[in-house]
Amino acid sequence: xxxELIYKGVKKMDVLGxxxxxxxxxxxxxxxxxxxxxxxxxxxxxxxxxGRKFEGIAACGKADVDIAVAAAQKAYSSGIWSRKTxxxxxxxxxxxxxxxEEHIEELALLDTFETGRAYINYLRDxxxxxxxxxxxxxxxxxxxxxESIPIRGSDTAVIKKVPLGVVGLITPWNDPxxxxxxxxxxxxxxxxxxxxxxxxxxxxxxxxxxxxxxxAGIPDGVFNVVPGYGExxxxxxxxxxxxxxxxxxxxxxxxxxxxxxxxxxxxxxxALECGGKGPYIVSNKCNRISEAAEVLAKNMFYNQGQxxxxxxxxVVHKSVYDEFIAVLKAExxxxxxxxxxxxxxEVGCVVSKEQYDKVNGxxxxxxxxxxxxxxxxxxxxxPEGAICITPAILENVNNNMRIAREEIFGPVLAVIKVDSxxxxxxxxxxxxxxxxxxxxxxxVNEAFNLTDRMEVGLVHLNxxxxxxxxxxxxxxxxxxxxxxxxxxAFDKYCDSKTIWMHF
Ligand code: NAD
Numbered sequence: 489x490x491x492e493l494i495y496k497g498v499k500k501m502d503v504l505g506x507x508x509x510x511x512x513x514x515x516x517x518x519x520x521x522x523x524x525x526x527x528x529x530x531x532x533x534x535x536x537x538x539g540r541k542f543e544g545i546a547a548c549g550k551a552d553v554d555i556a557v558a559a560a561q562k563a564y565s566s567g568i569w570s571r572k573t574x575x576x577x578x579x580x581x582x583x584x585x586x587x588x589e590e591h592i593e594e595l596a597l598l599d600t601f602e603t604g605r606a607y608i609n610y611l612r613d614x615x616x617x618x619x620x621x622x623x624x625x626x627x628x629x630x631x632x633x634x635e636s637i638p639i640r641g642s643d644t645a646v647i648k649k650v651p652l653g654v655v656g657l658i659t660p661w662n663d664p665x666x667x668x669x670x671x672x673x674x675x676x677x678x679x680x681x682x683x684x685x686x687x688x689x690x691x692x693x694x695x696x697x698x699x700x701x702x703x704a705g706i707p708d709g710v711f712n713v714v715p716g717y718g719e720x721x722x723x724x725x726x727x728x729x730x731x732x733x734x735x736x737x738x739x740x741x742x743x744x745x746x747x748x749x750x751x752x753x754x755x756x757x758x759a760l761e762c763g764g765k766g767p768y769i770v771s772n773k774c775n776r777i778s779e780a781a782e783v784l785a786k787n788m789f790y791n792q793g794q795x796x797x798x799x800x801x802x803v804v805h806k807s808v809y810d811e812f813i814a815v816l817k818a819e820x821x822x823x824x825x826x827x828x829x830x831x832x833x834e835v836g837c838v839v840s841k842e843q844y845d846k847v848n849g850x851x852x853x854x855x856x857x858x859x860x861x862x863x864x865x866x867x868x869x870x871p872e873g874a875i876c877i878t879p880a881i882l883e884n885v886n887n888n889m890r891i892a893r894e895e896i897f898g899p900v901l902a903v904i905k906v907d908s909x910x911x912x913x914x915x916x917x918x919x920x921x922x923x924x925x926x927x928x929x930x931x932v933n934e935a936f937n938l939t940d941r942m943e944v945g946l947v948h949l950n951x952x953x954x955x956x957x958x959x960x961x962x963x964x965x966x967x968x969x970x971x972x973x974x975x976x977a978f979d980k981y982c983d984s985k986t987i988w989m990h991f
Pocket of ligand 1: 509656659660661662663667685686687716717718719721722723724726737738740741742743745761762764765795796797895897913923962963967968
């Protein structure tokens with residue numbers, strides 16, 4: 489069956505005919521081969537871009553995870569990967585990045601097919617980011633040094649970076665390849681072997697990656713993919729006694745379970761990248777109110793709000809509030825969702841009916857909690873079954889309401905009016921989360937003061953969402969433990985070993 493990429497006569501770029509879904513690989517990738525789940529179980533779901541039913545992706549369980557971990561352990565112990573030099577691993581990962589680029593359209597199609605996020609957005613933004621992340625880490629790995637310390641007399645100690653062994657990666661659906669690349673690239677480059685459990689909502693691109701890793705020259709068993717449900721495949725991986733580190737991106741709720749699994753099993757290393765409720769402070773000393781509103785709308789609404797670092801709590805000084813909110817409402821029109829495969833649309837669908845119901849539940853709650861709700865009136869043509877949500881801007885919000893405290897993970901922005909910047913920073917920090925935030929001000933003292941005091945892993949001044957592989961990404965509080973990206977990310981995927989030498 490060819491998936492229908494023409495909708496109401498709108499011809500889509502050159503992607504037409506590239507995705508024959510019956511021929512797409514849906515099996516697990518273990519020890520260099522594609523294989524069905526031992527139980528024969530498959531993932532079954534509806535797709536949000538047009539509501540069709542889809543099934544067939546292997547739903548792995550504990551038995552499959554055990555086989556994948558055993559293959560990864562064997563590959564690790566053999567030294568076929570762990571004993572390669574960093575520059576040998578670098579060359580292979582650079583080749584992998586080239587292959588990802590060569591197949592960028594297929595990867596973008598698969599991710600759009602499963603998640604409903606706009607094809608054009610994957611093609612132009614998300615996948616290039618993933619590919620560049622692989623290149624960044626590959627280029628960096630042979631520039632790392634171990635350390636040596638002169639202790640006393642003729643003694644010396646060498647502190648070596650050593651791989652952990654088999655590591656498990658568990659990823660979410662909202663930016664599948666980016667989050668996956670942030671993890672598998674440093675993990676592999678440090679000499680570990682990997683078992684990846686992608687989200688059940690977005691497994692196809694990870695499965696496809698298996699084939700590319702083999703083509704790039706990654707030996708069998710070094711990179712494995714076990715698609716499946718979180719409570720089965722994910723839990724089995726996190727509980728596995730031969731897995732030496734588990735690197736998770738997803739909700740705080742599941743992140744806490746991952747910590748428990750590590751404690752219940754073998755005290756494996758845990759790193760967590762979880763959710764957020766990004767505070768976006770706009771001061772009365774900001775001279776660029778329109779720009780502040782434009783940047784907020786883009787970062788809040790561009791993937792239907794399904795971004796962990798989305799600035800979903802605007803905290804705005806009363807004296808600039810009216811001007812700010814007027815521009816914000818006008819800007820929100822640009823992010824009205826449409827057909828996911830139409831190259832004219834930057835915004836596609838939410839991922840699933842469950843997510844749709846959850847987000848709409850919060851919009852209903854907002855009304856009950858006394859918020860004033862604004863929604864753009866523009867409607868775009870899309871298939872009848874498409875599951876999309878028009879942006880919602882919530883006013884009359886205070887920080888005690890659930891809509892201001894809980895991660896909604898949809899295009900729903902809470903706007904809180906404040907009397908002072910002291911109040912603004914208190915509200916910004918009054919949250920269980922601490923992923924990313926922003927301060928907009930043209931007063932240099934205020935800029936230093938507020939950015940310094942905000943309890944987040946990443947704070948933007950007069951900007952939002954600007955990105956570079958060299959800057960760490962991750963949160964504090966219940967937004968997570970440890971950071972992805974940057975040279976520092978390598979440290980998560982290795983241990984230090986001291987060799988004390990007496991001469
Ligand atoms: P989720 O927590 O539901 O699932 C994430 C992954 O965990 C999936 O692969 C899922 O199958 C697996 N999982 C679920 N239950 C499990 C269990 N009991 N044991 C082991 N694995 C289990 O999150 P999601 O809905 O896929 O993604 C959205 C969340 O991810 C949001 O909270 C978002 O903020 C967060 N996120 C964070 C970042 C970041 O870098 N901080 C980036 C992207 C997404």
